[in-house]
Amino acid sequence: MSVRSKTRKPMPTSPFSPSSTAQTLISTMARKSSVLKQTLASFVVVIFVIYALFNTFFHPTDSSKLDSTFSFNSVNSASVVLNELYRESSSNLSGKFTTPVKIYLYDLPRRFTYGVIEHHSFARGGHPVADLSKLKYPGHQHMAEWYLYSDLIRPENERVGSPVVRVLDPEEADLFYVPVFSSLSLIVNPIRPAVESEKPVYSDEEMQEAMMEWLQEQEFWKRNNGRDHVIIAQDPNALYRVIDRIKNSVLLVSDFGRVRSDQASLVKDIILPYSHRINTYTGDIGIENRKTLLFFMGNRYRKEGGKIRDLLFQILEAEDDIIIKHGAQSRESRRAASHGMHTSKFCLNPAGDTPSACRLFDSIVSLCVPVIISDSIELPFEDVIDYRKIAIFVESSVAVKPGYLVSVLRALTPERILEYQKELKEVKHYFQYEEPDGTVNEIWRQVSQKLPLIKLMINREKRLVRKELTEPDCSCICSNKTGINMLS
Structure with missing residues (x-):
C-alpha cells in the first residue's frame, strides 16, 4: 500500500496577521516613495525655472555677448523657458499644445505710418528729417497704435511670452496686422495752427482713401475679403470714411459709440483701453492721504451721452469734500489731475462724447476707485477682469438725483474702499502700455482668441451662396442662412 505524500497548503493570511501588515506597509511605502520622487522632481524643475528668471531679470547680461549656448544667464534661455511655460498653460483638454498665433506685419507705405508723424511735426513748425523712423510719436490718449506697432518690430527675443509671434512670410501667417496710424492722422492739423506754413494742409480723408486703395490691392486681403486682418481704429472717428470696407476685419476700438452693429461688435472686435496720460500711482493702498471723497477734472460740456456731465456739475460742485472742475487738455491740467486722483478715494467717470x-484708465492706475456713469460703456479685457470688484456703476438716471451719489459713497466703509484699492492694484498692469507684460500682451491675447471665429467665418463664407448680389457682407455671426455652395 503506497502512501501519498500530501502537500501542505498555505493557510490563508488574515488581514490582521503580521505578514499582511508588513506587505501593506511595504506597498504603502512604495507608493509614497513614487509620489515623493514625482514631487521632488517637480520641485527641482520649479526651482530651476525660478533660478533662470532671477538671473535673467536681476542679473541681465549684455545682449551683444549672447551666444547660441543654452545658458540660464542669458535672455535667450529665459525666452525658451517662458515660451515653454506659455505653451503648457495654453494646452487644451485633449492634451495638445496651442502655439502662439502667427501674425504678419504689413510693410505699409510710410505715408500711413511715419509719414503721419512727419505731417504732425510740420503742422507744429517741425523741419524735415533724413530718417523718418527717428521721429518721435507724439503723446495722446489713443497711442495704442504706436505701442502695438513698436512691439511687432522688436526682435522676437525681446517679445518673451507674447501670445503672437511675428512671421516674415505671409504664407505662414494666421493673421495680418495693418499698422496704420489712424488716430494720429485725425489730429495732424491743430485746431489753431501754431505757425503759418506754405505746405499743403494734411487731409485725413485722403489718407484713409489711399490706405484703402493700397490694402485692397494686396493678395492676402483679397483672399478672404479682409476677415483675417487686424486693423486699429482706436479714436471713435478713426477710419470713419472707410469703415464699411474694413468691417469684416478684427477692429481694435475704444468703444462702439460711433459704429453700427453691422460694422463692429464684441463678437469679432476688441475693446482697447486708452493710453493714460497722468502719472501712475506708485504708493501702497490706503486712505490716510486721500482726503477728497470724489474727484473729477475734465470738459464740462460734451455731446450726446456726455451731456450728463453738466447735470453732475450742478449737483456736486457745492459739496465740501468733492472736487469737480472744468479742465482742458494741457500739461498743467494733467499735473493737477494726477494730484487730484492720487489724493482722492473715488474718481468720477461719466460718459464723454x-x-x-x-479718465477711467487714469483712475485705475491711480488706485482711485472709479465711479462709472455711462450706461452703454464697453470695457476692455472683461473676460479676465471683474469690474464690479474695482469700480462702482451707477445708472445715469439715478446718478442725477440730488444727494443720491454722495450718500452712496459716504456710506462705504474704509475697509470696503481698501478692498477696491487692493483689487485695483492687482489689475492695473493690464492698463499700462509701457509694462513688459501689460496692455500690449493683453491685446495680443485677445487678438489670438479671435482666430477660431475667423476660421469659422472664412470656411462658412466659402460654402454659402449669396441669394442677392446686393446682399451686404455681415461682419459678425448674425445670419443663419445655410445656402450651400456646391461648386467649390
Whole structure:
C-alpha cells in the first residue's frame, strides 16, 4: 500500500496577521516613495525655472555677448523657458499644445505710418528729417497704435511670452496686422495752427482713401475679403470714411459709440483701453492721504451721452469734500489731475462724447476707485477682469438725483474702499502700455482668441451662396442662412 505524500497548503493570511501588515506597509511605502520622487522632481524643475528668471531679470547680461549656448544667464534661455511655460498653460483638454498665433506685419507705405508723424511735426513748425523712423510719436490718449506697432518690430527675443509671434512670410501667417496710424492722422492739423506754413494742409480723408486703395490691392486681403486682418481704429472717428470696407476685419476700438452693429461688435472686435496720460500711482493702498471723497477734472460740456456731465456739475460742485472742475487738455491740467486722483478715494467717470473716456484708465492706475456713469460703456479685457470688484456703476438716471451719489459713497466703509484699492492694484498692469507684460500682451491675447471665429467665418463664407448680389457682407455671426455652395 503506497502512501501519498500530501502537500501542505498555505493557510490563508488574515488581514490582521503580521505578514499582511508588513506587505501593506511595504506597498504603502512604495507608493509614497513614487509620489515623493514625482514631487521632488517637480520641485527641482520649479526651482530651476525660478533660478533662470532671477538671473535673467536681476542679473541681465549684455545682449551683444549672447551666444547660441543654452545658458540660464542669458535672455535667450529665459525666452525658451517662458515660451515653454506659455505653451503648457495654453494646452487644451485633449492634451495638445496651442502655439502662439502667427501674425504678419504689413510693410505699409510710410505715408500711413511715419509719414503721419512727419505731417504732425510740420503742422507744429517741425523741419524735415533724413530718417523718418527717428521721429518721435507724439503723446495722446489713443497711442495704442504706436505701442502695438513698436512691439511687432522688436526682435522676437525681446517679445518673451507674447501670445503672437511675428512671421516674415505671409504664407505662414494666421493673421495680418495693418499698422496704420489712424488716430494720429485725425489730429495732424491743430485746431489753431501754431505757425503759418506754405505746405499743403494734411487731409485725413485722403489718407484713409489711399490706405484703402493700397490694402485692397494686396493678395492676402483679397483672399478672404479682409476677415483675417487686424486693423486699429482706436479714436471713435478713426477710419470713419472707410469703415464699411474694413468691417469684416478684427477692429481694435475704444468703444462702439460711433459704429453700427453691422460694422463692429464684441463678437469679432476688441475693446482697447486708452493710453493714460497722468502719472501712475506708485504708493501702497490706503486712505490716510486721500482726503477728497470724489474727484473729477475734465470738459464740462460734451455731446450726446456726455451731456450728463453738466447735470453732475450742478449737483456736486457745492459739496465740501468733492472736487469737480472744468479742465482742458494741457500739461498743467494733467499735473493737477494726477494730484487730484492720487489724493482722492473715488474718481468720477461719466460718459464723454462716446460711452468711454480716458479718465477711467487714469483712475485705475491711480488706485482711485472709479465711479462709472455711462450706461452703454464697453470695457476692455472683461473676460479676465471683474469690474464690479474695482469700480462702482451707477445708472445715469439715478446718478442725477440730488444727494443720491454722495450718500452712496459716504456710506462705504474704509475697509470696503481698501478692498477696491487692493483689487485695483492687482489689475492695473493690464492698463499700462509701457509694462513688459501689460496692455500690449493683453491685446495680443485677445487678438489670438479671435482666430477660431475667423476660421469659422472664412470656411462658412466659402460654402454659402449669396441669394442677392446686393446682399451686404455681415461682419459678425448674425445670419443663419445655410445656402450651400456646391461648386467649390
